[in-house]
Amino acid sequence: MSASTRRIGSLTVSALGLGAMPLSMGRGEPAPHDRAMATLHAALDAGITLLDTADIYAPSWDTTGHNEQLVGEALRSWDGDRSQVVVATKGGITRSAEGGGRDGSAAYLRSALERSLTALGMDSVDLYYWHRPDRSIRYADAVEALAGFQQEGLIREVGISNANVEEIDVAREVLGEGGLAAVQNEFSPTFFHTSRRELEHCGEHGIAFVPWSPLGGTGGGAAAVGERFPQIQRIAEAHAVSPQQVVLAWELALGEHVIPIPGASRPESITDSAQAMSLQLSDVDLAELNQIIL
Numbered sequence: 650m651s652a653s654t655r656r657i658g659s660l661t662v663s664a665l666g667l668g669a670m671p672l673s674m675g676r677g678e679p680a681p682h683d684r685a686m687a688t689l690h691a692a693l694d695a696g697i698t699l700l701d702t703a704d705i706y707a708p709s710w711d712t713t714g715h716n717e718q719l720v721g722e723a724l725r726s727w728d729g730d731r732s733q734v735v736v737a738t739k740g741g742i743t744r745s746a747e748g749g750g751r752d753g754s755a756a757y758l759r760s761a762l763e764r765s766l767t768a769l770g771m772d773s774v775d776l777y778y779w780h781r782p783d784r785s786i787r788y789a790d791a792v793e794a795l796a797g798f799q800q801e802g803l804i805r806e807v808g809i810s811n812a813n814v815e816e817i818d819v820a821r822e823v824l825g826e827g828g829l830a831a832v833q834n835e836f837s838p839t840f841f842h843t844s845r846r847e848l849e850h851c852g853e854h855g856i857a858f859v860p861w862s863p864l865g866g867t868g869g870g871a872a873a874v875g876e877r878f879p880q881i882q883r884i885a886e887a888h889a890v891s892p893q894q895v896v897l898a899w900e901l902a903l904g905e906h907v908i909p910i911p912g913a914s915r916p917e918s919i920t921d922s923a924q925a926m927s928l929q930l931s932d933v934d935l936a937e938l939n940q941i942i943l
């Protein structure tokens with residue numbers, strides 16, 4: 650395995666993925682279609698082989714599947730080797746004219762997965778996450794539903810998202826040791842306290858830990874990370890790279906099981922972020938970053 654690949658269960662992926670959400674929602678209007686395709690193709694051309702999407706990533710409640718459709722279309726129109734690309738999507742959050750909700754019932758998850766397969770234009774999904782806990786049901790019940798989808802061949806690997814240590818352990822128990830492939834939680838220099846235990850716990854159990862909003866999110870955190878943390882800016886200048894690359898390289902150095910998925914709505918952002926896979930921070934840099942962030 651090369652230095653820039655990591656494992657999610659049985660899958661090999663680039664050390665960084667692309668978070669496709671900002672193509673469909675976030676600040677303002679969704680990305681124009683041409684730019685969305687260019688962004689996804691730029692990620693793939695830069696060696697990124699993990700594309701992260703979800704059914705609810707859409708400009709409005711009645712355009713669910715928008716982001717999955719973009720991901721599916723970009724893969725079909727890319728001239729590289731699609732067989733190496735891992736697509737991850739999620740289900741379990743509902744959107745309606747009245748607002749958002751959660752539904753972790755087996756029946757809902759099955760219908761959501763079927764809609765995702767249609768939107769992606771695929772027969773199976775490489776990695777399927779339960780998006781957010783539905784605390785009106787037993788946690789184990791939803792994980793059992795995902796295990797059933799895996800046995801049917803509809804999904805290759807099972808993940809959970811926005812999960813605490815106790816929920817990770819329930820999923821491990823249901824799926825058996827090695828059965829839970831990934832945990833996707835929020836984690837960045839501006840948001841790390843509530844996911845540190847989970848990051849470490851995943852490392853102890855061979856589970857990929859996938860930081861979402863790894864740069865601080867589309868609300869301005871990602872763009873301003875250098876201004877907010879002058880030390881990150883200084884380290885970036887010393888290496889002649891962007892502060893976003895420094896953040897991603899720091900996260901990658903937290904463990905071989907850590908696979909951040911920086912979002913992008915422009916090709917330039919993801920082309921720049923992808924270079925963090927080859928950025929070598931020194932021990933002194935990492936010690937300083939750990940001191941100011943952790």
Ligand SMILES: NC(=O)c1ccc[n+]([C@@H]2O[C@H](COP(=O)([O-])OP(=O)(O)OC[C@H]3O[C@@H](n4cnc5c(N)ncnc54)[C@H](OP(=O)(O)O)[C@@H]3O)[C@@H](O)[C@H]2O)c1
Pocket residue numbers: 667668669670671701702780810811833834837860861862863864865866867871872891893894910911912913914915916917918919921922
């Ligand atoms: N599981 C969950 O509950 C959950 C929740 C939220 C998000 N997610 C996933 O996590 C992914 C990442 O999170 P996120 O998109 O919210 O936040 P993020 O990755 O922290 O920030 C994304 C923003 O960073 C900017 N950016 C990225 N690389 C950059 C660079 N090198 N230089 C300057 N700016 C850069 C992008 O700008 P441009 O838009 O201008 O390109 C984008 O708007 C999402 O796309 C989604 O797939 C999961």
